[in-house]
Amino acid sequence: MPTELLERSESGTSSQEKFGKSNRIELLDFLRGAAIVYVMLYHLLYDLIYFQGIDMPFFHTDLFEVIHKIFVGILIIVSGICSGFSRNTVKRGAELYLMGSILTIFTDIFMHDMVFVFGALSFFGAMMVICGICRPLIDKINGFVLFAAGLLMYIITFDFPNGGVLHLFFTDITIPLPEDAIYSYAIGIKPKGFHSSDYFPLIPNGFLYIMGAALSGIIARGGMPRLFYGRIRVPVINFLGRHSLLFYIIHQPLFMLIMLAF
Numbered sequence: 001m002p003t004e005l006l007e008r009s010e011s012g013t014s015s016q017e018k019f020g021k022s023n024r025i026e027l028l029d030f031l032r033g034a035a036i037v038y039v040m041l042y043h044l045l046y047d048l049i050y051f052q053g054i055d056m057p058f059f060h061t062d063l064f065e066v067i068h069k070i071f072v073g074i075l076i077i078v079s080g081i082c083s084g085f086s087r088n089t090v091k092r093g094a095e096l097y098l099m100g101s102i103l104t105i106f107t108d109i110f111m112h113d114m115v116f117v118f119g120a121l122s123f124f125g126a127m128m129v130i131c132g133i134c135r136p137l138i139d140k141i142n143g144f145v146l147f148a149a150g151l152l153m154y155i156i157t158f159d160f161p162n163g164g165v166l167h168l169f170f171t172d173i174t175i176p177l178p179e180d181a182i183y184s185y186a187i188g189i190k191p192k193g194f195h196s197s198d199y200f201p202l203i204p205n206g207f208l209y210i211m212g213a214a215l216s217g218i219i220a221r222g223g224m225p226r227l228f229y230g231r232i233r234v235p236v237i238n239f240l241g242r243h244s245l246l247f248y249i250i251h252q253p254l255f256m257l258i259m260l261a262f
Helices: 026-050 062-083 089-110 120-140 143-157 202-220 235-242 244-261
Strands: 165-168 171-174
Touching: 026 062, 026 235, 026 244, 062 120, 062 202, 089 120, 120 202, 120 244, 143 165, 143 202, 235 244
Parallel strands: none
Antiparallel strands: 165 171
8 A cells, every 4th residue: 555555755854854745755755656556456366256156276376475474564664664654644644544543434334245344544544643643753763673573573473363373583472362362453463353454453554654754864864775766667557656645545546447347
């Protein structure tokens, strides 16, 4: 869901001045653009299956699920990276979270069976606020250490929303989760009867975002291989990457209107 899904990259501190609108990292634009293309394709297939009743068996295969996780992970990590290059991250995050809340209300009223509760917009908005507030602390921690810690926590909590499952190296444990905590869905604890057609809980997805936030300082200091900062330009993909927030917001309502029209 952003180098522009969630942020318009503008310098805010001395460590961030290297990159901005006039000096973009094209690899990040490309990765974000490729991820948003996948997201739009995924939602199109989803709408064709659940609105039009078209049978697409591959959509439910393990391989497609792996592909889905990879592209969504890229989108989240790149968004975390870009949070370190943006100014007014907390304000932008609050605005994005508000948009997600409006989308929840809209879908609950007009599309109750497909309501979006703590979807991508809400998730990215919340993480922007959290990382924006915690940025001074993030900058004090070694980026590689924080990245490794985020990766470890993501692996451990990968299935946490599925009943409190934790993967601890060579064994799994299940933590009993309350079913009556009404607003716990944001952190991955789903109350009984909870349903959302677009759900991005903070656990485990927030750890991917933190991994990206950990890399932002390293990238700003030029600590990545030279290839990372090179020219990777696929005009359409990079354009989508630069304006991914806009395309993310408009594509699903557009698809739904088209499906409803037919």
